[in-house]
Amino acid sequence: MVCGGFTCSKNSLCVLNLLYIMVSLLLIGTAAWGIGFGLISSLRVVGVAVAVGILLFIIALVGLIGAIKHHQVLLFFYMIILFVIFVVQFSVSCASLALNKEQQNELLEVGWNHTRSAQSDIEKHLNCCGFNSFSKNSTSICAASCFQSLDCPTCASIIEKHAEEVLRVVGGIGFFFSFTEILGVWLTYRYRNQKDPRANPSAFL
Template sequence: MVCGGFACSKNCLCALNLLYTLVSLLLIGIAAWGIGFGLISSLRVVGVVIAVGIFLFLIALVGLIGAVKHHQVLLFFYMIILLLVFIVQFSVSCACLALNQEQQSQLLEVGWNNTASARNDIQRNLNCCGFRSFNPNDTCLASCLQSSHKCSLCAPIIGEYAGEVLRFVGGIGLFFSFTEVCAKSSVFSPSCHRESCFVC
C-alpha cells in the first residue's frame, strides 16, 4: 500500500524510537541483573548505566509522542537532542575504534586507579590481583588468594578482552549513530515520495 504525506516519516520515527526504547530497557535490565547476581557492586557504574538507559528512554518517548501527534515543537527539540547525541556518540565510537594497544593499556590503568569498587569486582570475577603489580598488603577479593595457587595480574587478562570490547562498542555506537541520522532525516522530510515508500 502506497503512502504519502507524513505517514512514511511517522512510521520510520516510530520504528526507530521503539528500537531505542528496547535498548534503554535492556540497559536498565542489565544494570539490575548485574546488581542482583552480585557481578557489579559499584554504585557509580550502575548509576551511569541506568542514567543512560533513562535518558535514552526519555528521548525515545519524546520522539514517539512527536511522531504520533505530529507535534512540531517536540520534533524540533527531538532533532536538536539527537544532533547532540549523534556528535558525542560518533566521536566516542571513532575513538574506540582508533585506540591502539598502548593507548588501551594507558586508559585501562587510569580506570583501574580511579575506581576502587569496580576494581574489587574485576579482581573477584576474573580471579586476579593487582593491575601490573600486586602488593600483598592490598585487599584482593579473588579466590586464588585464599588458595595455594599464585594469583595472576589483571592487566594481561583485561588486555585480552579490551580490544574486542572496544571494537564491539565502537561498532554498535556507529550503527546507532547512523540510525540517529535516519531519524533526523525523517524529521526533516515533510513528505514521502511514492517511489521510496510502500508500507504504511
C-alpha cells in the same frame, strides 16, 4: 501511500523510537540483573547504566510522542538532541576503533584508577589482583579466590588480552547506532515539513 509520504515517515519514526525504548529498558534491566546476581556491587557503575538508560528512554519517549502528535516543538528538540548524541557517539566510536595497543593500555589504567568501587567486582570475576602489580603486604584486600595462592595474575594481563576485541565490538556497535541516530534526525526533519493529509489542506503543520 508510497514510502516517503507522511504516513511512512511517521511509522518509521515511531518504530525507530520504539527500538530506542527497548534498548533503554534492556540497559536498565541489565544493571538490575547484575545487582540481583551479584555481578555488580558498585553503585556508581549501576547508577551510570541506569542514568543512561533513563536518559535514552526519555529522549525516545519525546520522539515517539512528537511523531504520533506531529508536534513541531517536540520534534525540533528531539532532532537537536539526537544530532548532538550522534556527534558524540560517532566521535567516541571512531576513537575506540582507532586506538593502538599502547593507547588502549593507558586508557584501561585510567579507567581502573577511576573505578575503585568496581575493582573488587573485576578482581572477583576475573580472578586477578591489582592492575599492574599487587602485594600481599598491601592494606588493600583482593576479592579474587586466587589471593591466597602465590600465582595470582594481575588484572591488566587478563584485560589486555581482550581489550582490543572489546573496543572493536563496542566501537562497532556505537558506529552502527550512530547511523540509526542520523537516520532519525533525517526522518524527523523530513516529517516536520510534511503536511498531514487528514488535516486542513490550507494549514501548514
